[in-house]
Amino acid sequence: MKKSTRQIRESYDDFPYHSFAYSNSAPENLAAVAHLFGLDTPDMRNARVLELGCASGGNAIPFAVRNPKAHVVGIDLSEVQIEEGRRRIAALKLKNIELRALDLTSVTKAFGQFDYIVCHGLFSWVPEDVRQAILRICRENLSATGVAYVSYKTYPGWKAHEIVRDAMLLRAGRDGDIRNRLALGRGMIDFLRAHARGGSVLAKAIEQDHATIARADANYVAHDYLASVNTPCYFLDFVGRADAQGMTYVAEADPMAMFVVNYGDEVARPLLAECDGNQVLLEQYLDFVGDRSFRSTLLVHNERKADIRYRMDETRLRKLHIAASLVCADGEARFDQSPQRFGTPAGGVIVLDHAVSKAAALALMHAAPFTMSFGQLRDAARERIGDAGAVSDDVLDSVLTALIEAIVIQGLGRYRLAPVERLRENPFLTDAARSYPAHRSEGQISHTFNVWHEPVVLDAAGQLLLPYIDGKRTRADLLVMLEQAVKQGLALDAKQAVQGGQGGPGDVEAVLGRVLRELCA
Numbered sequence: 001m002k003k004s005t006r007q008i009r010e011s012y013d014d015f016p017y018h019s020f021a022y023s024n025s026a027p028e029n030l031a032a033v034a035h036l037f038g039l040d041t042p043d044m045r046n047a048r049v050l051e052l053g054c055a056s057g058g059n060a061i062p063f064a065v066r067n068p069k070a071h072v073v074g075i076d077l078s079e080v081q082i083e084e085g086r087r088r089i090a091a092l093k094l095k096n097i098e099l100r101a102l103d104l105t106s107v108t109k110a111f112g113q114f115d116y117i118v119c120h121g122l123f124s125w126v127p128e129d130v131r132q133a134i135l136r137i138c139r140e141n142l143s144a145t146g147v148a149y150v151s152y153k154t155y156p157g158w159k160a161h162e163i164v165r166d167a168m169l170l171r172a173g174r175d176g177d178i179r180n181r182l183a184l185g186r187g188m189i190d191f192l193r194a195h196a197r198g199g200s201v202l203a204k205a206i207e208q209d210h211a212t213i214a215r216a217d218a219n220y221v222a223h224d225y226l227a228s229v230n231t232p233c234y235f236l237d238f239v240g241r242a243d244a245q246g247m248t249y250v251a252e253a254d255p256m257a258m259f260v261v262n263y264g265d266e267v268a269r270p271l272l273a274e275c276d277g278n279q280v281l282l283e284q285y286l287d288f289v290g291d292r293s294f295r296s297t298l299l300v301h302n303e304r305k306a307d308i309r310y311r312m313d314e315t316r317l318r319k320l321h322i323a324a325s326l327v328c329a330d331g332e333a334r335f336d337q338s339p340q341r342f343g344t345p346a347g348g349v350i351v352l353d354h355a356v357s358k359a360a361a362l363a364l365m366h367a368a369p370f371t372m373s374f375g376q377l378r379d380a381a382r383e384r385i386g387d388a389g390a391v392s393d394d395v396l397d398s399v400l401t402a403l404i405e406a407i408v409i410q411g412l413g414r415y416r417l418a419p420v421e422r423l424r425e426n427p428f429l430t431d432a433a434r435s436y437p438a439h440r441s442e443g444q445i446s447h448t449f450n451v452w453h454e455p456v457v458l459d460a461a462g463q464l465l466l467p468y469i470d471g472k473r474t475r476a477d478l479l480v481m482l483e484q485a486v487k488q489g490l491a492l493d494a495k496q497a498v499q500g501g502q503g504g505p506g507d508v509e510a511v512l513g514r515v516l517r518e519l520c521a
Contacts, residue, residue, distance in 0.1 A: 008126065008228060012055075012078035014178060017121075018219050018445055019058030019081070024253035024296050026453035027063060027116040030147045032417050033298060035316055036408065037251050038309035041147055042115035044418070045069050050114040050141065052134060053077075053122035056441070057085030057099055060118075062449040064097040065432040072097040073114070075104065084441050091439040092432045105133045107141070115146040120296070123152040124231050125223070131231070135245040138299055148299040149253060150242075153232035157293025160205040162232070164213070165225045167192055167202075174228055182222045189213050217445070235295060236284045242297075248305045249280055253296040256411030258283060263290075279310050312408070314401045321371035322404055323420060323452075324413025326350070326361040333358045335385045348412045356391060356399040359384035364413070369452065369520045371420045374400065420451050420520075427478060427521040428471035437466070450520040460491055461511050462519070469521045475512070483508050 023029065027049055031041040047070045051060045054074030064072045074097070076082050082101040089097055104126075119134055126134075138148040168185030193210050196203040213221055224230075239249045252258055260268040260282060267289060275282040286292070300308075326342040333340060335355035342361050343349045352358050363380035364372060372380070377400050385391075391399075407413040422428075429448075436448040437458060447457045448466065458466060464485055465478055473481075486492065492511045515521075 002127065002129070009077045009079075012076075012081060012223075016078065016081050016084065016219070016441075016444075017055050017223055018217060019055035019085070020447065020455040021059050021062045021449045021453045022120050023452055023454045025059060025118050025120045025149050025151070027118070027147075028066075028416050028418070028453070029253060030116055030118075030149055030298060032320065032415050033251050033253060033255055034147050034300070035319070035417055036255065036312065038307050038313070038316070039147075039250065039300065039304060040145065042143065042145055047071075047115040048113065048143075049073070049116045049118065050137075051075065052104055052117065052119040052137065054082075054085070054099060056081045057089065057097070058455075059120060060097060060099075061085075061089065061092070061094065061432075061436075062453055064094050065092075065430060065449075066451065066453075068096055070096060073112075074099040075102045075107065077101070077103060087441075088436075088439045092435065094432070104130055104137065107133065107137050109140045111137075111141055113143045113146075114141055115143045117142050117146070117148040119148070119150045121151060123150050124233075125227050125229055127229055128231075131241075135242055135247065138242075139246045139301070142301065144301065145304075146300070147250070148247065149296060150238075150299065151253075151294065151296040152238060153230070154238075154287060154292050154295050155232050155234045156288055157291045158232035160201075161209060161225075161293065162230075163202055163205045164189065164209045165230060167206075168213075168225050172226055178222050178226065179218070181226055182218055185226055186213055186221075232293075234284065235287050235292075236280065238295070238297065239280050242299050243302070246302050247299040248302045248308070250298040250300050250308055253298060254411065256409065257286065257290065257292070259409045260286065262410065312405050314405075317401055317404045317408070318374040318397075319417065320404060320408075320415040321373050321417070321419045322364065322377070322407060322413055322415050323368055323371045324361070324364045324407050325368040326365050326412065328358075328361070333362055335359060344412050348410060350406055350410060350412055352403070354399050355385045356381045356396055357403045360400055360403055369420075369450075369517055370422055371414075371416060373419065374404070414452060424471040426471050426474050427469045427516055429466070429469045429519060429521050433519075434466055434469060437463070448519070450518065452520060456518050461485075462515050464490065465512070465515055466519075469516075469519065475516070478516075479509060479512050482512055 027047060028044055031044060034041050045067055049063060049070060049072045051074045054060050054076045057074050060072050060074045079101040082099045085099045117138055123131055123134055142148050168188050171188040172181035172185040189206060189210055193206050196206055256262060260271055271282055271285050325345055329341040329343045335358055337353055339351050339353040341349055341351055352361060359381040360377050362384060363377060378396060381396065433448050437446045445457060446463065447455050450456055461482060465482065468478060486508055
């Protein structure tokens with residue numbers, strides 16, 4: 001093992017990274033995004049999934065729970081993290097996932113074929129020989145119709161962060177106890193924030209990163225800013241490297257930034273003319289426009305390049321199962337042609353001016369965080385608009401398809417190829433999701449995961465309720481439980497220490513609703 005690789009292993013053994021689910025890397029998301037761009041992928045239910053750099057399995061375990069007939073293999077250099085993950089897997093009694101402590105450069109074709117390969121938060125943090133191995137594994141170990149996901153830091157956005165990293169390394173050095181180095185690095189940023197020349201590139205970079213470095217979790221800051229290897233690249237260079245290994249670019253795991261229409265007409269018109277249909281070149285231009293610093297890229301074998309389509313296909317759009325929380329921002333929705341704004345919790349806005357699209361938006365809002373199929377949206381829209389807004393089937397389908405396309409392009413919701421639905425009438429989570437926090441190691445953040453492959457960090461209310469969201473208790477039962485806890489002094493959140501019943505019933509009910517939405521229970 002090379003010295004640089006050994007140093008990386010020791011840093012993660014000594015200071016393990018918090019291991020979470022990353023929603024964009026979920027194989028269900030990879031399949032849905034590939035589908036959008038013309039590619040069919042292996043069935044999720046019995047897929048073989050390989051994760052490179054799996055840490056303690058926080059990103060692999062939730063998929064294994066959702067898909068008991070699939071088989072998941074995770075690889076990581078850190079034996080400490082692998083052992084932690086194995087203990088959790090054993091405690092959860094999962095039989096379809098295994099974690100192995102391996103150097104990626106030792107993985108060969110003989111390791112087997114996988115339908116989905118996930119490599120999150122690794123490519124930019126490892127030496128060149130390991131980066132080559134990652135792309136080689138994508139070529140040699142990915143099945144013919146499989147999809148690989150690789151995330152990495154990108155220029156131009158990381159140029160400014162590099163200045164900050166270099167300043168931290170100047171004081172903290174590259175060797176020694178990581179906790180001490182982190183304290184030294186943070187001190188350097190405090191010093192420069194106070195004394196860097198106002199308006200300089202350095203001062204702007206420091207101001208941009210200061211809050212993250214000062215307040216973010218120590219594990220994240222240490223491994224992101226003080227790691228021995230930190231190698232961002234331009235998107236064009238990454239695609240070129242992948243192509244040299246026989247892999248071709250499909251899309252981003254979150255495709256919203258791929259669509260030039262989202263940048264406004266003044267950006268779209270000249271770039272479309274300049275790039276003349278070259279999607280990769282177009283996106284490299286957009287990385288400069290948006291100062292992009294991170295990508296999560298989907299790759300497939302070069303043999304599938306001719307099948308990729310960058311125009312949305314209505315047949316494929318109608319096969320999606322859509323979830324979106326679109327709330328009318330202009331009073332009560334009117335089922336007519338008048339334009340009204342609908343917004344998402346994340347701040348996205350769409351203007352709808354058709355009774356069908358407004359009715360569908362309301363149906364999606366009431367179903368969220370669960371999905372609706374195209375057929376369910378048709379039925380719901382017809383029921384809401386009634387006879388007064390009767391339209392032909394062709395018009396109905398056209399308006400609904402346009403709404404789904406807008407949700408996808410503008411990033412206003414989520415989607416899958418299979419339904420994400422409520423499993424029980426009462427709030428319900430699997431045994432694994434309910435017991436997940438109890439099996440964490442010392443120092444790890446208390447969290448679980450939901451059906452969208454999202455980590456859910458638990459506040460006091462979440463920790464109280466989680467064990468009881470088992471399908472046996474109604475929402476009313478959970479509300480009574482939470483109200484009693486509040487009367488006994490439970491703080492509902494960090495900003496509102498509710499004691500002695502000071503929080504009204506509406507406050508408690510709102511907290512319960514938030515907890516259940518986050519958990520998708």
